[in-house]
Amino acid sequence: MKNWSQFLMPYGQAVDELKLKFRALRKVYQNQGEHSPIEFVTGRVKPVNSILEKMQRRYIREDVLETDMQDIAGLRIMCQFVEDIYQVADLIRQRNDMTVIEERDYVSNSKPSGYRSYHIVIEYPLQLIDQEKKVLVEIQVRTLSMNFWATVEHSLNYKYQGEFPEEISERLKRAAEASFMLDQEMSEIREEIQEAQRYQYDQQQG
Amino acid sequence: MKNWSQFLMPYGQAVDELKLKFRALRKVYQNQGEHSPIEFVTGRVKPVNSILEKMQRRYIREDVLETDMQDIAGLRIMCQFVEDIYQVADLIRQRNDMTVIEERDYVSNSKPSGYRSYHIVIEYPLQLIDQEKKVLVEIQVRTLSMNFWATVEHSLNYKYQGEFPEEISERLKRAAEASFMLDQEMSEIREEIQEAQRYQYDQQQG
Amino acid sequence: MKNWSQFLMPYGQAVDELKLKFRALRKVYQNQGEHSPIEFVTGRVKPVNSILEKMQRRYIREDVLETDMQDIAGLRIMCQFVEDIYQVADLIRQRNDMTVIEERDYVSNSKPSGYRSYHIVIEYPLQLIDQEKKVLVEIQVRTLSMNFWATVEHSLNYKYQGEFPEEISERLKRAAEASFMLDQEMSEIREEIQEAQRYQYDQQQG
Amino acid sequence: MKNWSQFLMPYGQAVDELKLKFRALRKVYQNQGEHSPIEFVTGRVKPVNSILEKMQRRYIREDVLETDMQDIAGLRIMCQFVEDIYQVADLIRQRNDMTVIEERDYVSNSKPSGYRSYHIVIEYPLQLIDQEKKVLVEIQVRTLSMNFWATVEHSLNYKYQGEFPEEISERLKRAAEASFMLDQEMSEIREEIQEAQRYQYDQQQG
Numbered sequence A, B, C, D: 001m002k003n004w005s006q007f008l009m010p011y012g013q014a015v016d017e018l019k020l021k022f023r024a025l026r027k028v029y030q031n032q033g034e035h036s037p038i039e040f041v042t043g044r045v046k047p048v049n050s051i052l053e054k055m056q057r058r059y060i061r062e063d064v065l066e067t068d069m070q071d072i073a074g075l076r077i078m079c080q081f082v083e084d085i086y087q088v089a090d091l092i093r094q095r096n097d098m099t100v101i102e103e104r105d106y107v108s109n110s111k112p113s114g115y116r117s118y119h120i121v122i123e124y125p126l127q128l129i130d131q132e133k134k135v136l137v138e139i140q141v142r143t144l145s146m147n148f149w150a151t152v153e154h155s156l157n158y159k160y161q162g163e164f165p166e167e168i169s170e171r172l173k174r175a176a177e178a179s180f181m182l183d184q185e186m187s188e189i190r191e192e193i194q195e196a197q198r199y200q201y202d203q204q205q206g
Helices: A004-031 A048-057 A062-068 A082-093 A144-160 A166-205 B004-031 B048-058 B062-068 B082-093 B144-160 B166-205 C004-031 C048-058 C062-068 C082-093 C144-160 C166-205 D004-031 D048-058 D062-068 D082-093 D144-160 D166-205
Strands: A040-045 A073-079 A099-105 A118-127 A132-143 B040-045 B073-079 B099-105 B118-127 B132-143 C040-045 C073-079 C099-105 C118-127 C132-143 D040-045 D073-079 D099-105 D118-127 D132-143
Touching (some): A004 A073, A004 A118, A004 D004, A062 A132, A073 A082, A082 A099, A082 A118, A082 A132, A082 A166, A132 A144, A144 A166, A144 B144, A166 B166, B004 B040, B004 B073, B004 C004, B062 B132, B073 B144, B082 B099, B082 B132, B144 B166, C004 C073, C004 C132, C048 C062, C062 C132, C073 C144, C082 C118, C082 C166, C132 C144, C144 C166, C144 D144, C144 D166, C166 D144, C166 D166, D004 D040, D004 D073, D004 D118, D004 D132, D062 D132, D073 D082, D073 D144, D082 D132, D132 D144, D144 D166
Parallel strands (some): A073 A132, B073 B132, C073 C132, D073 D132
Antiparallel strands (some): A040 A073, A099 A118, B040 B073, B099 B118, B118 B132, C040 C073, D099 D118, D118 D132
């Protein structure tokens, strides 16, 4: 039997470091009086029982866990506008302290369920006591309303295992549409908002 | 001239204690496998320049600042569902460590601008080094999508001082409608979601 | 079998609130340019296996755990000078948000082992979701060098169950003497230091 | 006039990342039931007025501040035993995410004042929004009792600018001796303590 606490420790450390780094970026934008593409950042290490369940479902052996399960360490970056998502992806790509392994754009191409998010898998070099170790981290970038919808869908999916009753399926779709509409209205008002935010900053400095 | 750092210190302390207390409530619900009416909590002390600006605008004298400006300390509690807002208000009313001074329900009666939120002003007893001091704190309770809209409106309002150009005013209204629709869709799907969350918890415990 | 996670939750919450409150006091002193009797604050909830071990050793039944085991929640306040310890005890006695239940002065009357610390057991009212609950918390107040010695003695005691070999016992006593001497030298230099700290503060403000 | 808030931001970020990284090391040792050479970690960015004062005193021009003032970002690592200090220095040297620029051993060769500490200046690569930036950080490694003494000496030095009255100078020396003796007693008892800590860990694991 695996010593899970030992195995998961580097993942926890990677999540902590990355949360700190992306939150620091937000502060830099704010300090310069610019719109931050990052609204807030959360992170988690996948609980052991979820790892075990996914190993079974996807036929992943324990000895290839580190390479074949990409979301043991997970980071979520929430944005105000859809446009910010792509800017965050750019920021990640040009960093020297991590390497992008894979990207999946479920924003332009939402899943049939209605799920929207931008997924980036990175390789993050971590300094342990006596060596360096590279761990995979999945970063999900999404707007606040994408996040809201996804949280709800996740709970329901857990129960129904993807086999939603007709009525629930319908309601989820209507909620996805409302979420999409909210993002669209926000995008249209976006430049106006950003100019207002710069104005607000200048006034507060002045 | 006021020593602002000294004056604002108790407000900062009140905000810190209240953030801790309401975040602890969330953990209690989660630990019991129940839906938490509290999704997340933020807080802030009003910046000095905003206090000065509001003093001028509302004709508030410095010597009555503590009683007449109720939002120097501000807490924001975000909820998943509209129904949770009223449950959070109940939670606040029945606590022994604070006293409700005033309530304003802009959820049932949204402002003409489209603004929705539930405001509660409390009096919070704070233990200083050698005495107890009561400070006022404004708690705003809202759903995630109310919060999203309000953030945007706040930025724009700051610039235009409430005198929005026609086009922006129209867009803000459409965004408010999209936000309202999202909340409604979520409310309808709510019981289903909560049952699913309980199910998810039981599975993870089991 | 007890649901420990549920049982210990209020204790964790009490520790969190008290850490926040005593750390805030320190900031108040610093902000006023005065010597803070509180240097730093740590806290912990007793681990389940230590609770079980102590129940056996002291014949404490599970149904009287809340009243008969006073250190399930523990706070430690570290001071720069011996004199600060008594000032911290005063601060605790005059607060309205907790009640002192018991005090034991192992500073003036050190234990035969050499252990020195001031112990205060308080009753702390905690606001749960639907009721108030009073929990006992043990606060240990000590200088940095008392703390250093105590940490070491605790580790050794755990192994030898109080039955130290002669040589170790001798060494512990010599360390206790060195720790005591350091505290004494510091006390004598104390007024000088405090005046210097006030001077430093005035310069930094000016 | 320099925009200090902008200039100091990367230093603050470096301090935050390094605190997180060294605290994580401590957890790794604890998780393995081994003695951690790191007891606790603090950090700070030098206040602007101290930077200005040091620029004057040392004739450092603003344009060479980044290279010529090595302690704008400062980290302090506290150890239980003198021996741990050298182990921490080893840990720092073998890391890939920082480069050692300079080392000064005031532990083996204490300053005439009685000051003891191990100083390491590192270069730390920081990822900003659009580029990498290397910042200097001074890491001071010391035992708890060295730290206690140094804090006191710092306050006094600030006031007297190094010109201590005879009596104070004498007292500081006696305190330095008491601090040194405490460290020596602890070192002699060290192997015993570490074995006891391993024993305690094994028992708690069951």
